[in-house]
Amino acid sequence: MTRSELVEALTERFDQLTQHDAEQAVKTILDALGNALVHGQRIEIRGFGSFFVNHLPARIGRNPRSGAAVAIPERRVPRFKPGKALREAVDLRPASAQDGDALPQSSQKRSSSGSRNGR
Template sequence: MQEAGTLTRADLAEALHHEIGLSRADSSQFVEQILGHMCEALANGENVKISGFGSFVLRDKGERVGRNPKTGVEVPIAPRRVLTFRASQMMRDRIVAAS
């Protein structure tokens, strides 16, 4: 696994292969299934909470008026659904301890 940069699906599958002993194909399939379940739940409007890691929360934002920073012209921004992530306290503590 990488020490710095971006953690990828392949990195997660490789970690499963080394730490649990699953074949590379099974590890990759396992990662894809987990991510697929998470995506499906979010697409169905459900929030996803992983204890000790954090929560993926869907929020509905109402219509509002924005401003073009270059021209100053007001522009209506349509209502939309956004995905936010909030790290658990345990995860925040681990990040602070690692820095």
């Protein structure tokens, strides 16, 4: 899904929302998420997942062509950890499903008729 598709989904779901207002809402949300990550803050969206910044320490790597040692500086990288509901929805739904209600409702429970892996 692209930013444009997200804006389109908002305008379809909320009739009173104009295209411009939906674009501004999406931009505001993405800016807020990005700014929080830049400042090292964790973002937790219950039922969906959490975004956080992972610190990678400096290390010595190898140039694959020459084999020479190369110093790789430390860096911070954004990461995403999906929530339980999202993991289960992705695991249970076929990839071709296109409806907007892919996430299970919190009141729904998985059947306990055996494990997912068939073990």
